[in-house]
Amino acid sequence: MKSGIAQELQIRHEPIGIVFTDDKPEAARQFQEGKWGCTMFMLAAALKGETVVFDQNTCGCQGGGTGLGFGNQYTVFPGGQECFKYFLSTGNEQWEEGRAAGEKVKPFMRPDAYNHFMHGERYKKSPELVGKFIENLPITTVPTEFVVLKPLKEIDEAKEDLRVVSFFGNMDQISALTVLANYGRENNENVVFPFAAGCQSIGIYPYREAERPEPRAVLGLNDISARVYLKRILKDDVMSFAMPLSLFKEMESNLEESFIGGDTWEQLKSLGGK
Known part of the structure; x- marks a missing residue:
């Protein structure tokens, strides 16, 4: 599954999809049962192109298990x-x-x-x-045995139960994503920024948003512990921007007619890193 948004915004990291499944993917990376690990380690692996999988006994830590939807x-x-x-x-x-x-x-x-x-x-x-x-916290229990994180481009929506799409970008890109999330809406509050663990911002919070008539995007990575782990691996300064699949499709459908081809966005891109 491709993202025109990621391409047009020149986002360095491939968007990540969260898939619910009862079938464990082959050759997926997974924490050992009973061993501690931060979900950010696995997220970084997914951002580098790997498929990672979690179940109730291989969450890595209690925050991660809660954040990914294992009660x-x-x-x-x-x-x-x-x-x-x-x-x-x-x-x-x-x-x-x-x-x-x-x-x-x-x-x-x-x-x-x-x-x-x-x-x-x-x-x-x-x-x-x-x-x-x-x-x-919007604590929930997912309806499947496994939760999978993998690059969006590796997901076949016709065969996989894709629930959440997460972008990881710099503040210019996060600003553009915020504009897109509000572009086709009657109100101005279609992005939320809850105080939460990094995994909760890409998991249970967007899971809950999927239940709303007009789901909102969830800005995340205000968890400074998660930021330490992720920065050490990625060597990059990003925020997460997660959304239920329906909002992702809405934003993708609005992309072409939006500000994306305008001079203001071109100016901002040209100033990147300066």
């Missing part, structure tokens, strides 16, 4: 969901059960991960607010 994986975080609340906020050294959980997991954690577990990532002000963060 609330925070309940199986080391020490349970309560420890996750302290991990994302003030740290598990703050309470007795957290300290005990830290002693149990220390031998199995990298030093930096253990430091975050005990002292907190400080992404939310309090454990109670992390609880509200979880409550507000």
